[in-house]
Structures are given as structure tokens and as C-alpha cells.
Amino acid sequence: xxxxxxxxxxxxxxxxxxxxxxxxxxxxxxxxxxxxxxxxxxxxxxxxxxxxxxxxxxxxxxxxxxxxxxxxxxxxxxxxxxxxxxxxxxxxxxxxxxxxxxxxxxxxxxxxxxxxxxxxxxxxxxxxxxxxxxxxxxxxxxxxxxxxxxxxxxxxxxxxxxxxxxxxxxxxxxxxxxxxxxxxxxxxxxxxxxxxxxxxxxxxxxxxxxxxxxxxxxxxxxxxxxxxxxxxxxxxxxxxxxxxxxxxxxxxxxxxxxxxxxxxxxxxxxxxxxxxxxxxxxxxxxxxxxxxxxxxxxxxxxxxxxxxxxxxxxxxxxxxxxxxxxxxxxxxxxxxxxxxxxxxx
Amino acid sequence: xxxxxxxxxxxxxxxxxxxxxxxxxxxxxxxxxxxxxxxxxxxxxxxxxxxxxxxxxxxxxxxxxxxxxxxxxxxxxxxxxxxxxxxxxxxxxxxxxxxxxxxxxxxxxxxxxxxxxxxxxxxxxxxxxxxxxxxxxxxxxxxxxxxxxxxxxxxxxxxxxxxxxxxxxxxxxxxxxxxxxxxxxxxxxxxxxxxxxxxxxxxxxxxxxxxxxxxxxxxxxxxxxxxxxxxxxxxxxxxxxxxxxxxxxxxxxxxxxxxxxxxxxxxxxx
Numbered sequence: 001x002x003x004x005x006x007x008x009x010x011x012x013x014x015x016x017x018x019x020x021x022x023x024x025x026x027x028x029x030x031x032x033x034x035x036x037x038x039x040x041x042x043x044x045x046x047x048x049x050x051x052x053x054x055x056x057x058x059x060x061x062x063x064x065x066x067x068x069x070x071x072x073x074x075x076x077x078x079x080x081x082x083x084x085x086x087x088x089x090x091x092x093x094x095x096x097x098x099x100x101x102x103x104x105x106x107x108x109x110x111x112x113x114x115x116x117x118x119x120x121x122x123x124x125x126x127x128x129x130x131x132x133x134x135x136x137x138x139x140x141x142x143x144x145x146x147x148x149x150x151x152x153x154x155x156x157x158x159x160x161x162x163x164x165x166x167x168x169x170x171x172x173x174x175x176x177x178x179x180x181x182x183x184x185x186x187x188x189x190x191x192x193x194x195x196x197x198x199x200x201x202x203x204x205x206x207x208x209x210x211x212x213x214x215x216x217x218x219x220x221x222x223x224x225x226x227x228x229x230x231x232x233x234x235x236x237x238x239x240x241x242x243x244x245x246x247x248x249x250x251x252x253x254x255x256x257x258x259x260x261x262x263x264x265x266x267x268x269x270x271x272x273x274x275x276x277x278x279x280x281x282x283x284x285x286x287x288x289x290x291x292x293x294x295x296x297x298x299x300x301x302x303x304x305x306x307x308x309x310x311x312x313x314x315x316x317x318x319x320x321x322x323x324x325x326x327x328x329x330x331x332x333x334x335x336x337x338x339x340x341x342x343x344x345x
Numbered sequence: 346x347x348x349x350x351x352x353x354x355x356x357x358x359x360x361x362x363x364x365x366x367x368x369x370x371x372x373x374x375x376x377x378x379x380x381x382x383x384x385x386x387x388x389x390x391x392x393x394x395x396x397x398x399x400x401x402x403x404x405x406x407x408x409x410x411x412x413x414x415x416x417x418x419x420x421x422x423x424x425x426x427x428x429x430x431x432x433x434x435x436x437x438x439x440x441x442x443x444x445x446x447x448x449x450x451x452x453x454x455x456x457x458x459x460x461x462x463x464x465x466x467x468x469x470x471x472x473x474x475x476x477x478x479x480x481x482x483x484x485x486x487x488x489x490x491x492x493x494x495x496x497x498x499x500x501x502x503x504x505x506x507x508x509x510x511x512x513x514x515x516x517x518x519x520x521x522x523x524x525x526x527x528x529x530x531x532x533x534x535x536x537x538x539x540x541x542x543x544x545x546x547x548x549x550x551x552x553x554x555x556x557x558x559x560x561x562x563x564x565x566x567x568x569x570x571x572x573x574x575x576x577x578x579x580x581x582x583x584x585x586x587x588x589x590x591x592x593x594x595x596x597x598x599x600x601x602x603x604x605x606x607x608x609x610x611x612x613x614x615x
Binding site for chain 2: 227233234236237241
């Protein structure tokens with residue numbers, strides 16, 4: 001298979017020589033629709049299948065928002081940040097803190113008021129997550145670059161300390177967080193009912209994914225990040241100060257985790273100090289399945305994990321807890337470096 | 346071949362000094378100022394003491410070959426110059442400034458290009474993206490890119506192909522092109538012929554011969570035929586020290602010196 005070069009060469013004219021087409025690895029992309037198709041006859045009820053599929057996609061999108069930053073942080077900085085869950089939890093609590101005083105907006109029967117309240121909460125959660133990420137990188141992570149064992153110990157410690165600080169600031173009890181009025185309930189498609197909030201989560205996740213892919217593939221910053229994930233030393237040898245990019249990615253990753261925390265809190269309609277730590281298992285599974293450092297792989301893996309959790313939870317509830325780990329095992333047996341392994345030096 | 350477009354016309358043709366392969370005039374080498382000089386450079390990598398006091402100079406313009414047996418410290422020397430490993434003692438002067446304590450980006454910004462032994466191409470990026478990234482000061486200069494295409498035509502053919510899909514020789518061309526996509530005062534190249542087919546090596550010789558008329562180069566090499574074809578001056582390393590410096594021609598003309606310094610079997614290498 002060949003294709004003509006389309007990008008303009010430096011002499012002003014497009015090269016006309018045919019070259020082999022870039023072999024886009026489509027197989028992982030087919031896994032998500034394949035899972036949907038295979039599950040349809042097993043579930044044996046189209047309305048239930050629609051409900052479960054949308055629930056799985058929504059769950060996957062929210063996990064993607066929280067996991068993508070961790071994947072990039074590991075790919076670019078080689079940092080195993082177990083405290084990523086703390087940014088998620090703090091984001092959820094910040095979301096509650098913002099939404100509670102906005103009770104008039106969230107209880108109003110107005111899409112605009114409800115959306116504004118949620119957007120404010122998400123923005124605040126992202127901002128606080130980003131600031132915490134910046135502080136965390138400077139104080140906790142920077143002294144242990146290149147030392148994986150110390151990274152695990154200190155970031156696990158950071159997660160525990162963050163949980164205890166949350167107990168101190170917001171109290172030890174679970175805080176309920178009802179969805180805004182117009183986000184409650186579902187929409188019926190024929191006999192299938194789909195929760196409104198899940199559709200919103202799918203939309204928000206898709207927007208964030210597209211934005212990330214645009215930044216990574218269409219900007220010089222994205223080029224720098226992609227190159228840095230592959231070979232940091234060579235990027236520096238080209239004259240770039242990668243450390244500044246790293247800090248930016250860490251902050252962005254923490255901000256996304258905070259934003260995702262608010263989304264997840266609204267999904268579960270409650271907030272508790274351990275939610276980040278609990279989600280970290282799913283997030284690590286997603287990051288590993290996708291390929292460390294690959295945003296595209298993280299997206300596909302998150303959708304697969306979301307769908308698998310919902311389908312298996314419906315079909316065989318007893319093995320639901322282990323379904324995602326089983327999925328990871330199967331993927332790693334097939335592709336030991338994940339769906340889209342990033343070429344590392 | 347056309348010269349690098351940003352260069353003065355006086356450099357359009359190779360200077361008489363470098364007109365024959367090898368330069369071959371030790372007296373003239375001494376008259377050229379040093380662009381890079383290492384003095385008593387020592388480098389430790391973890392517990393290993395690799396460089397034990399490296400002293401040599403790279404004259405401005407032309408190509409200096411850094412030769413030596415495996416493990417002599419050639420790659421470490423290049424990486425130390427680039428600031429990737431810090432010298433624990435000694436000084437490195439480049440273009441009149443002490444760069445011993447500078448970090449890698451600062452050294453690169455001062456006009457030093459580096460092509461590592463691994464080539465260091467970004468496999469997931471296209472050929473175009475590799476070069477766009479290397480053009481740190483903005484857009485690629487079209488005339489310069491055209492000049493690079495004349496040096497390495499394969500890069501134009503595979504402009505939008507991910508670099509990971511290129512052959513070994515094409516990757517080496519891309520790595521070299523990336524280092525010169527912007528004008529550089531000094532180019533450090535580590536084993537440009539490693540693993541390449543003879544036909545590709547001849548292409549590299551042509552390209553580097555063209556390049557050395559516009560850029561000072563320090564090249565680490567194991568292939569003596571390649572070194573002999575391109576080198577103007579030579580420094581030979583052994584056990585982390587410089588054990589010989591001089592003109593490449595003098596070394597090429599002295600089989601016994603080659604045997605003693607490099608352990609070369611001349612019948613096999615020439």
C-alpha cells in the first residue's frame with residue numbers, strides 16, 4: 001500500500017514520490033467495537049446492552065481523564081506517582097466545596113445554571129489539582145527523579161498523608177453529592193434507558209481526548225512532549241530545557257486528575273477520602289494496558305476497562321472485581337508493552 | 346553539491362586545506378585556532394573512572410577523527426563535551442568560553458550539534474517532525490532543507506514516514522540532518538558508519554565531506570577506511586587518555602603507528 005506525500009517540501013512543491021503508507025496499528029482500535037459486538041449476544045437484551053455500553057463508555061471516559069496525566073507523567077518523566085490518586089480525591093472534595101454553596105444553581109430546573117455550577121466546580125478542582133501537582137513535583141518528586149523505589153515509597157506516603165489531611169479539613173465521613181437537577185434521570189431510546197450524566201461524561205471525556213490529541217499532534221509543545229517521552233536526553237541535546245516541559249505536564253496531569261475527581265464524585269454522588277486510592281488500581285491497569293506514555297493507548301484501554309467492568313458485572317458479578325486484571329493479563333500476553341508501546345531509547 | 350545556504354560564498358568550495366581527503370598537512374593544522382579544547386578532563390560514571398585526563402584540541406573548520414579501541418573512552422568524551430556526563434576534573438573550552446559546567450541545552454544552544462551512537466532519532470515522529478523539532482529557532486529554512494535533501498535524498502522520499510520505519514542508513518542520515526538543520530559551529534558525531542552497508546558508508550563519506558567545508562566536526566569512528574577518507578586531524582584514545590594527536594595523513598601513512606595505536610591489521614582495513 002502506498003500513498004503520495006502530501007506535506008509540502010521545503011522547495012515549495014509537494015514531493016510526488018510514493019512511499020509506503022504509515023502503518024497505523026488499527027487492531028487495538030478495533031478492540032472496543034469488538035467487545036461491544038461480542039457482548040451483545042451474551043447479554044441477550046438489546047436495551048440492557050445499550051445501558052451497559054453507555055455506562056461502560058462513561059466510566060471509561062472518566063478513567064481516561066484521570067489516567068491520561070499519569071501515563072504522560074510516567075512516559076515523560078519516568079516517575080511512578082502513586083500519589084496521583086490524591087489529586088483525584090482533592091479534586092472531588094474541591095468539587096463538593098464549590099457545589100455546596102451553589103445549591104440554588106444545582107437545584108434549579110435549569111440546564112444553564114446546573115452546567116455553570118458543574119463547570120465552575122470542575123474548573124476549581126482542576127486549578128487546585130494543578131497547584132497541588134506543582135507543589136508536589138517541586139517538594140516531593142524532584143529529589144527522587146530516577147530512583148523508582150524511593151518514588152514508590154515517597155508517593156505512597158504522600159497519598160496517605162493527603163488522605164489524612166482530607167480527614168482533617170473535610171472530616172472523616174463520606175459526603176453526599178447529589179447530581180444537579182437536570183443531570184438526574186435518564187433518556188429513553190426505545191426500550192433502552194441511558195442516564196443523562198453518563199452521556200455528559202462521555203461528551204466531556206471525548207472533548208478532553210480530542211483536545212489532548214490536538215495539542216500532542218498539532219503543536220510544537222506536543223511534538224516536544226512526544227519526543228521527550230521517547231528520549232529526553234536527545235531532546236535536551238537539541239537545545240530544549242525539558243525540565244520545564246516536565247513540570248508543565250505534571251501540573252496538567254494533576255489538574256486533569258482533579259477535574260476527573262469531580263466528575264467521578266458526581267457519578268457516584270458521594271465523596272470519600274479513599275476514593276483516589278481505590279481508583280488508582282483501575283488507573284494503573286489502564287495505563288499499563290494502553291502502553292506507558294501513550295495517550296491514545298490510554299484512551300482505548302480506559303474504554304475497554306469501562307466496558308469490561310460493566311459487561312462482566314452484569315454477566316458474571318462474582319468475577320467482576322477481577323475482570324479488569326484478567327483483561328490486563330490477556331492484553332499483556334498479546335502485547336507485553338501494552339496496546340501502543342512508546343518507543344523508548 | 347551546493348554549500349550550506351547560510352554560509353559565505355568563500356566556503357562554497359572546500360578550502361585547499363581540506364581539498365584532498367584527509368587534509369594531510371600537519372603544519373597547517375597548527376595554524377588554525379582551536380574551536381574546542383579539552384584539558385585534563387576526567388569523567389566518572391557511577392563508580393567507574395572512564396576518562397583519566399583527556400587533552401586535545403579540535404581545530405576550527407575541518408574534521409577531527411577521534412579513534413581508539415572499544416572502551417577507550419571515545420563516546421564518553423563526546424558525551425562529556427555535550428554535558429550529558431559532567432567532567433569531575435579538567436576544563437572544556439568551546440568557542441572561547443568555558444563550558445565545563447554548562448548543561449546540555451546550553452551547550453546545544455551555543456551551536457554544538459550531536460549525533461549519538463544510537464542515532465537518537467524519535468521513532469514515533471515522522472522524518473518531517475524530527476527535523477521540525479530540531480529547528481529550534483522557528484520554521485525550517487527552505488534553502489537549508491533543500492541543501493540537506495541534496496546531501497540525503499532519502500529524507501525527501503520518506504518525508505512523512507515515521508522515523509522508526511527507516512532503515513539503519515536512513516536513520517543515520519536523519520540523525521545527521523537533524524543535527525545540521527540549523528547552522529552549527531561544531532558537530533559531534535559518534536560512529537556514523539556503525540552497522541551500515543558499504544554503499545551507505547560511501548554516501549555518508551560524500552555527505553560528511555560536503556559538510557566539513559562548512560562545519561567543524563569531531564567524529565568518533567572505528568572504521569579506519571572511513572576515518573582516513575575524511576579526517577584532517579586525528580586524536581587517538583586508549584584507556585581514557587589521548588595517546589596520539591596529529592594529522593590524519595601522517596597516521597594513514599604509518600602502518601606501524603596504526604598497529605601500535607589501534608591494533609589494526611592493515612590488510613583488512615585498507
